[in-house]
Amino acid sequence: MADTYTPPVYGTGVKATIQRLGGHLAGMIMPNIGAFIAWGLITALFIPTGWLPHEGLAKLVGPIISYLLPILIGYTGGRMVHGQRGAVVGAVATMGVVVGSEIPMFLGAMIMGPLSALIIKYVDKFAQDRTRVGFEMLVDNFTAGIVGGAMAVLGILGIGPIVRVVTEAAGDAVSWMITNNLLPLASVLIEPAKVLFLNNAINHGVLGPLGVTQSVQDGKSILFMLESNPGPGLGLLLAYLLFGPRLLRPTTPAAMIIHFFGGIHEIYFPYVLMKPRLILAVIAGGAAGVFTFLITGAGLVATPSPGSIFAYLAVTPRGGWFGVILGIVIAAGVTFALASLLLGFGRGEKAQEGAESQQSDNPAAGPEPREPVTDTSATRETGA
Secondary structure: OHHHOOOOOOOOOHHHHHHHHHHHHHHHHHHHHHHHHHHHHHHHHHOOOOOOOOOOHHHHHHHHHHHHHHHHHHHHHHHHHHHHHHHHHHHHHHHHHHHOOOOOOHHHHHHHHHHHHHHHHHHHHHHHOOOOOOOHHHHHHHHHHHHHHHHHHHHHHHHHHHHHHHHHHHHHHHHHHHHOOOHHHHHHHHHHHHHHHHHHHHHHHHHHHHHHHHHHHHOOEHHHHOOOOOHHHHHHHHHHHHHOOOOOHHHHHHHHHHHHHOOOHHHHHHHHHHOHHHHHHHHHHHHHHHHHHHHHOOOEOOOOOOOOHHHHHHOOOOOOHHHHHHHHHHHHHHHHHHHHHHOHHHHHHHHHHHHHHHHHHHHHOOOOOHHHHHHHHHHHHHHO
């Protein structure tokens, strides 16, 4: 399932392991993007500061973000590990971390769903050859119920408190950055983690819940924009289009459409991994965008899922377009400028192509091959 949204990962090194983990996290989030969009639209329309404030319809916002979305994530994560049985057990186990917490438990769902499904998978293997004929359904139902119930209890007593501590620590760090006007420095951590396909875990697991709390209090939050800004990815792809390797340039227009208009940021991560020094460009662009959001007072009312320009505009509060659009444009511009510089404005590739062309032409250098022949013979004599 994760392969639908992220490129295949080869190898067994640390980077490949992290990429594979990020791919599984994306596989839990991306199939449920429609639910995130529905929640974002309901929030943007019906909360008191929304486009069409409605007290009754606004009651949908809390249960969806607190219950439905985490359970969907846990269900999907369980399904990835052990099919439908894993999905059911993962959903039940996720209910434990949801009930035991006052914050949206996306990160807890990403843990409980696959973990519970993995346990029931091993339980099924153990019970498969030990179950008498005719008792299969009874055993299957009871084992799923026992594992699901036990994991739900573990979620309330064990996993939930741990996730809360981690989330609170992250919240304190972000709050400290906001208080000291250092929020752009968050890009130093966010952007490298994104290109390792940990973007959804960061956005929906850490920044999203913190942004929800701030949005409820202030009507908008800048935290929704730290990871989801499409500007850095657009700037990087533009630099590849103009100055990247010629074999890759034809792929960038489609990637830009998917990224900027479709909101699937994973499409540009491989371009960074192919030339790791370009991580400096997206860090600089992300920080520039966050700084622009800060000085203009920009914010969103909900997580833009997916992070496309359309989703951004859909969850922008009334009168807030200038700061949002300016931050995206500046992030794209800074990333483009620095990425173009790191790519050498195409000069490095032209020199490499020229050297390869000259090397391939030397054996047939014309009617007077005296010097090449002399050099070659000298080399052979020396070698002899």
